[in-house]
Amino acid sequence: MALAAFVFGSGPVSAETMSSALSRAYANNPDLNQQRAAVRATDEGVPQAKAGWMPKVNAQGTLNYQVSNIQGLFGLTSSNQKLAALPVTGQAQVSETLFDGLKTENQVNSAESTVLMAREQLRQTELSTLYSGAQSYMDVLRDTAVLGLRRNNVKVLQVQLQQTRDRFQVGEVTRTDVAQAESSLASGEADVAVAESTLQGSIANFRRYIGIQPARLQPARPIEKLLPPTLADAVTVGLAEHPAVLGALHQVDVGEDGVKIAEAALSPQLGLVGMVQNSTDTSGYPGYNVFSAAIGGQLTVPIYQGGQEYAAIRQAKEKLNQAQIAVASVRDQTRAGVVTAWGQLQAARAAIVSFTAAVKAAEIALNGVREEAKVGQRTTLDVLNAEQTLLNTRVQLVQAQHDRVVASYAVMGSIGRLSAQSLGLGVVEYDPRQHYQQTKNRFFGIDTPDGR
Numbered sequence: 001m002a003l004a005a006f007v008f009g010s011g012p013v014s015a016e017t018m019s020s021a022l023s024r025a026y027a028n029n030p031d032l033n034q035q036r037a038a039v040r041a042t043d044e045g046v047p048q049a050k051a052g053w054m055p056k057v058n059a060q061g062t063l064n065y066q067v068s069n070i071q072g073l074f075g076l077t078s079s080n081q082k083l084a085a086l087p088v089t090g091q092a093q094v095s096e097t098l099f100d101g102l103k104t105e106n107q108v109n110s111a112e113s114t115v116l117m118a119r120e121q122l123r124q125t126e127l128s129t130l131y132s133g134a135q136s137y138m139d140v141l142r143d144t145a146v147l148g149l150r151r152n153n154v155k156v157l158q159v160q161l162q163q164t165r166d167r168f169q170v171g172e173v174t175r176t177d178v179a180q181a182e183s184s185l186a187s188g189e190a191d192v193a194v195a196e197s198t199l200q201g202s203i204a205n206f207r208r209y210i211g212i213q214p215a216r217l218q219p220a221r222p223i224e225k226l227l228p229p230t231l232a233d234a235v236t237v238g239l240a241e242h243p244a245v246l247g248a249l250h251q252v253d254v255g256e257d258g259v260k261i262a263e264a265a266l267s268p269q270l271g272l273v274g275m276v277q278n279s280t281d282t283s284g285y286p287g288y289n290v291f292s293a294a295i296g297g298q299l300t301v302p303i304y305q306g307g308q309e310y311a312a313i314r315q316a317k318e319k320l321n322q323a324q325i326a327v328a329s330v331r332d333q334t335r336a337g338v339v340t341a342w343g344q345l346q347a348a349r350a351a352i353v354s355f356t357a358a359v360k361a362a363e364i365a366l367n368g369v370r371e372e373a374k375v376g377q378r379t380t381l382d383v384l385n386a387e388q389t390l391l392n393t394r395v396q397l398v399q400a401q402h403d404r405v406v407a408s409y410a411v412m413g414s415i416g417r418l419s420a421q422s423l424g425l426g427v428v429e430y431d432p433r434q435h436y437q438q439t440k441n442r443f444f445g446i447d448t449p450d451g452r
Contacts, residue, residue, distance in 0.1 A: 015216045015218050016216055017218045018134065018137055019424070019425055021133060022130055022133050022137075022420075022423060023427045025132075026129070027427060031128075031129060032126060035121065038121075039121075039122050040435045042115050043115055043432075046115060047439060050108055050440075052104030056095045056096070058093045059091065059092045060090075061089060063088050065085075068085070084286070086281055090277070090278050090279075091275065093275045094274045095272065100269050101263070101266070101267025101268070102264060102267075103261055103265075103267075106257045106261045110253075110254050113250050113251075113254045113257065117254065120243040120247035121247055126419060129209065130420070132205075133209040134405070136202065136205040136208070137210070137217065137220060138402045138405050138406050141220070141402065142398055142399065142401075143195065144217075146198075146199075146398055147196060147199050149391060149394055149395060150188065150191045150195045151192055154192055157181070164178050177380035181380055181384065184384045220405050222404050222408035223423070226422060234342055234411065235335055237415040237417070238415040241415060242415065245331055245334055245416075251323045252324055255316070259316040262315070263313055266302060266313075270297065273296060274293075274296075275293065276292075277291070278291045279291075340414075342411055345404065345407035348403035348404035348407050352397065352401060355393060355396045359390070359393050362393045365386055366389075369382050435449060
């Protein structure tokens with residue numbers, strides 16, 4: 001491979017491979033880590049929904065200082081009495097919902113479906129991050145190779161210019177030949193400046209996704225062995241496993257639960273309420289204490305709430321319809337993505353074969369033109385054109401090799417199988433189920449499982 005001839009960086013720094021670079025991205029990429037945090041936050045929706053099944057306990061108390069002046073006539077004797085009291089009232093209430101039209105059950109189902117949808121979004125982010133990391137890796141390799149070719153071309157053109165000037169001094173060529181050589185060298189130097197700028201942009205993207213500066217990047221190979229054997233198989237896998245498709249299906253589940261939650265507003269609500277209350281110095285009379293306790297059921301039957309609940313049900317049904325339509329759209333997008341990536345891979349394969357042959361032919365042609373120019377059968381322009389043709393063909397070969405590797409990752413991503421596990425990155429894989437298990441039935445405490 002032409003890419004193997006140009007390795008970015010030098011010195012004692014250890015070599016970086018595609019696997020090690022993607023391992024760094026998997027562990028440290030901020031986009032991926034923030035999506036993991038988003039999934040953990042979504043997990044907390046499950047215990048929030050389950051709270052509808054749990055009892056509610058409230059306590060309240062009041063403390064007052066009260067002064068009373070009591071005046072009255074009792075028989076023939078008048079009375080004037082001043083009382084100072086410190087009324088204290090404490091009350092505790094426990095309520096438990098016995099039936100809410102299955103609202104809580106459907107809220108729990110909706111929360112769990114939302115968690116599954118968030119996990120698919122995490123898979124999508126992981127897929128996108130690994131693909132972008134692989135692409136940035138290959139971009140640095142490609143642009144380093146192209147820069148090497150451009151710089152080498154400048155050296156060749158400098159020698160060509162000097163030879164042309166020498167031949168002009170002895171009258172073998174004209175001033176036109178010298179000008180043509182000078183023009184080619186100037187263009188070659190401009191191409192080097194462009195190549196340097198392009199490489200710097202690729203390095204910046206590499207740092208964005210991988211997290212470090214690229215150094216001593218090793219050649220990478222396509223992952224075609226991991227792909228399905230045919231396009232039809234790839235499409236089938238993509239429609240069944242791509243996280244965008246699975247996420248859309250979970251969104252339909254959320255929509256179905258949303259309709260049931262909205263319909264629960266039309267159902268009777270039955271609850272159990274218990275209360276304990278103790279009052280001292282009641283009504284401002286010192287020593288007059290009252291203790292009371294009560295327990296009873298509470299039934300609420302909605303009759304008409306202004307039509308709000310009916311509008312909410314209709315709205316939930318339209319959201320469900322929207323989610324169902326979105327599934328078809330996502331499947332079409334997934335199918336198109338698989339077909340496009342597969343076609344790009346096949347085109348890159350064919351391009352490598354063609355440009356490999358073209359490079360060999362261009363090398364032979366350049367050698368022939370140079371020999372013919374020595375005996376006056378070819379002009380300086382013919383030599384310059386042959387050199388430019390060889391250069392362009394080599395650049396195209398480097399691009400095709402780059403495209404083949406990137407396209408293989410693109411196909412893997414388009415079918416939803418681009419992951420740390422499938423690539424065998426050898427990293428500790430993040431398991432979103434672990435946090436979910438730690439929080440799904442946690443109804444006390446404000447610290448997160450990792451201690452925050």
